[in-house]
Amino acid sequence: MLKKVLKQIKDADYISKTNIATKLNKSVGLIEDAFSQLIRMGYLQVNDNKNNCNSNCNGCPFANSCANQLASKAIRITEKGERLLAK
Amino acid sequence: MATIALVGNPNSGKTTIFNALTGANQHVGNWPGVTVEKKEGKLNFNKKTFNIVDLPGTYSLGAFSEDEIVARDYILKDRPDVVINVVDATNIERNLYLTTQLLEMGAKVVIALNMFDEAKEKKITFDLDSLSKKLGVPVIPTVASKRKGLDQLIKNSVALIDQEVNFAPHLSYGENIDQEINKLKGLLSDKNLDYPSQWIAIKLLEGDQYIYDLVANHKGLNTSDEFISALQQLKTRAKDYELDIVNKRYEFISNITELSVTTPEVMVVTKSDKIDKVFTNKWLGMPIFALIMLLVFQLTFTVGEELLGGVMARVIEALGETIENYLITIKSPAWLIAFISEGIISGVGAVVEFVPLIVVLYMLMGLLEDSGYMARAAYVMDSLMRALGLQGKTFISMIVGFGCNVPGIMATRTLENKKDRLIATLINPFMSCGARLPIYLVFIAAFFPKHGGLVLFFLYLLGILVALLMGKIFSETLFKGESSYFIMELPPYRRPTVRNVLRNMWDNVSGFLKRAGTTIFAVVTILWILAVLPFGVEPYSANSILGQIGLWLAPIFKPAGFDSWQAAVGLFAGIAAKEGVIATLGMVCAGVEEGTALVTAIQSAFTPLTAVSFMIMTLLYTPCAAVIGTVRKETNSYKWALFTALYTFAIGWLGAVLVFQIGSLLGFS
Incomplete structure (x- = not known):
């Protein structure tokens, strides 16, 4: 199943977990879990807009407009993921 | 005093069940050596007192966060008499991944199929007998927020305490991996390890670094040439096995839910998707x-x-x-x-x-x-x-x-x-x-x-x-x-x-x-x-x-x-x-x-x-x-x-x- 999810990501213009769940006839929850597994195992790399800022938001004058608050996520298939898809 | 541990995914209603069972009779501390909160309480049932432990909410029992390690170590080392696995009935497929891992550990599991009312509202139906048989564990529907099903849950949990049962699931990881598990089990047997040998074998095949370190430092194992050689060989292959093992767990879950859970036809195109067809259109x-x-x-x-x-x-x-x-x-x-x-x-x-x-x-x-x-x-x-x-x-x-x-x-x-x-x-x-x-x-x-x-x-x-x-x-x-x-x-x-x-x-x-x-x-x-x-x-x-x-x-x-x-x-x-x-x-x-x-x-x-x-x-x-x-x-x-x-x-x-x-x-x- 994980390879199928990876293939769906590869073929998509953008990621919609609902779309993938519908196409694979699985629940969205399971697809979410599959994403976590693929990220954990290094097949996917997530860029969730968290900018790894070391400063404390409470004292930061820019906390209000910080990118950490923007709900946006991007995902990349890693070389390991590409190798799996090529198999 | 017998101990019942509660484990489940975040937001599955685990803490609601813990509070309902223990009431004000609970205390909060920290797990040793980590900053993860430890909640314990007492439950009086049928004139007996039970120790209830609320484990951190987690999606799996790997070694990737303190929460996961705390939960799995407690189940494997402290060996609670029963583990109540709180499963969100509205999201059962995802929740059963944790269940599968609990069963791999050989824990005595009772499933609290929580938020049963919400699942009903979403027209998700369950064949509870089939679900219970396929998983090999009791499955009790509960609505923790309304305290429904909790008596039945405790009754089933208490009944398990003194029973000798084998909860290992009938889960095959494929011929190659099954052979590797058996081989490793043989090498690990009689080594007086903290964890069950079957589970250690699976974790080694998954490439779990925590377990690698554990066995590499074990006095009975790090002197065995055969084991060291097996371990070295395994390290190169483990990464491939990991994917297969996770896939097999998903397959196991799918086989169970296909026969025991009926969900309404998934809307082929959700509202979001419909809107996106226009808003993200290449030209529009x-x-x-x-x-x-x-x-x-x-x-x-x-x-x-x-x-x-x-x-x-x-x-x-x-x-x-x-x-x-x-x-x-x-x-x-x-x-x-x-x-x-x-x-x-x-x-x-x-x-x-x-x-x-x-x-x-x-x-x-x-x-x-x-x-x-x-x-x-x-x-x-x-x-x-x-x-x-x-x-x-x-x-x-x-x-x-x-x-x-x-x-x-x-x-x-x-x-x-x-x-x-x-x-x-x-x-x-x-x-x-x-x-x-x-x-x-x-x-x-x-x-x-x-x-x-x-x-x-x-x-x-x-x-x-x-x-x-x-x-x-x-x-x-x-x-x-x-x-x-x-x-x-x-x-x-x-x-x-x-x-x-x-x-x-x-x-x-x-x-x-x-x-x-x-x-x-x-x-x-x-x-x-x-x-x-x-x-x-x-x-x-x-x-x-x-x-x-x-x-x-x-x-x-x-x-x-x-x-x-x-x-x-x-x-x-x-x-x-x-x-x-x-x-x-x-x-x-x-x-x-x-x-x-x-x-x-x-x-x-x-x-x-x-x-x-x-x-x-x-x-x-x-x-x-x-x-x-x-x-x-x-x-x-x-x-x-x-x-x-x-x-x-x-x-x-x-x-x-x-x-x-x-x-x-x-x-x-």
Whole structure:
């Protein structure tokens, strides 16, 4: 199943977990879990807009407009993921 | 005393069950050596007392977080008599992954199929007998929030305590892996390990580093040549096995749910998907984004200016008069009265006057953000960015830059590729930040009051286009190389909440007001001192220090059509903080004659054409000191900070000159 999810990501213009769940006839929850597994195992790399800022938001004058608050996520298939898809 | 542990995914209702079972009879501490909270309580049932332990919520039992390690160590080492696995009935497929891992551990499991009522509402039905048989464990439906099914849950759990049962699932991982498990089990047997050998074998095949370290340091194992050799061989193959093992777990779950759980036909196309077919369409996406932004700017003027416009101006005027009268009454020195009324009220007041429009603009932007549309906007721009050789995610930092360029530049940290990051940093100052808004608003009020939305839209658009153009130039000259490729995830659309929208608006407006009260106040104070010195000259005149600086700078802007010393000194102040442009103009133009509104003063100092060229200059020229400082910090280079300051000035100047010269040739004035 994980390879199928990876293939769906590869073929998509953008990621919609609902779309993938519908196409694979699985629940969205399971697809979410599959994403976590693929990220954990290094097949996917997530860029969730968290900018790894070391400063404390409470004292930061820019906390209000910080990118950490923007709900946006991007995902990349890693070389390991590409190798799996090529198999 | 027998112990019952509660384990489950986050938000499965585990803690609700724990509270329902233990009531006030509980205490909270920490698990040894970690900061994870440990909750324990007592349950009295059938005249017996049981120790109930609430384990941290987790999706799996690997070794990737403290929560996971705490939960799995407790189950394997402390061996509770029974483990109640709280499963969210509305999301059973995902929750059963944890169940599978619990069964692999050989724990005595009872499943609390929680939120059963919600599942019913969602028309999810369960064949509980089949589910129980397939999993090999009791499955009890519960509604923890209403305390339903809890007696049955405890009754089944207590009944298991003294029973000898084998809960290992009939789960085959495939011939190869099963053989490896058996081989490893043989090597691990009789070694007096903390964990069951079957489970250790699986974890070794999954490449679990924690377990590798454990067995590598075990005295009975690290002396066995056979085991060391097996372990070394395994390390190279484990990564492939891991995927197969996880896949087998999913297969196991699918086989069970296919026969035991019926879910209503999944809506083939959700509402979000339907909307996205239009909003993210290859051809329609971009024009829709442009239209939405145009609508936002138009509404900002319609609501902000026509309904709320003038409110703040009247408040500031009244406040200014009151303060001035009070200062006269208490016989304050003339310089103080001049400083307050002509410096602070005219300068800071000129900035604060535009708060109503900023309120409306950020409220509308908040609506777009909270609805999930902004992620679509970033996606729509993604393809264009890639076509230009830029990383699609750069647009996220650009969107953040609309609020303020400092966090916009900090947001480029999410870009991994150094090339992408540098380009995103260098082009971010072209995104029109909130501090530049009052400048446009004054000039729009003075020259284009009927087309405010349109002018604002084109200014923002111009900022984006210049940023993209410069990005393209940089990617082909200074920073050649491949951009990293990311696919954007689009969150589902959601109804914006009043709370989120208001909070977003307040965050921006309060930040704006805070800056007005601190940075702008400081800038205005310095500029006021420069505007009244040296003693003996007419304050705010060309003879003052500020006037002399302005006169020295003004020729630079002659080709752009605005060569007054006031405009030059305004732009100079804008490098300290962008609001300084309007604060300075407010002080040196409007503040000099009592009752002269800034807008009227601007009308006499500029023409519509020079107003446009001035707005373009302020949009594109050198960012404020805080942004330059951030570029230095983020690039760790004074060179790039200086480059940003200079090249943006050149672009701004060039833009303003082009507009003025071409406009003049075309007969505009």
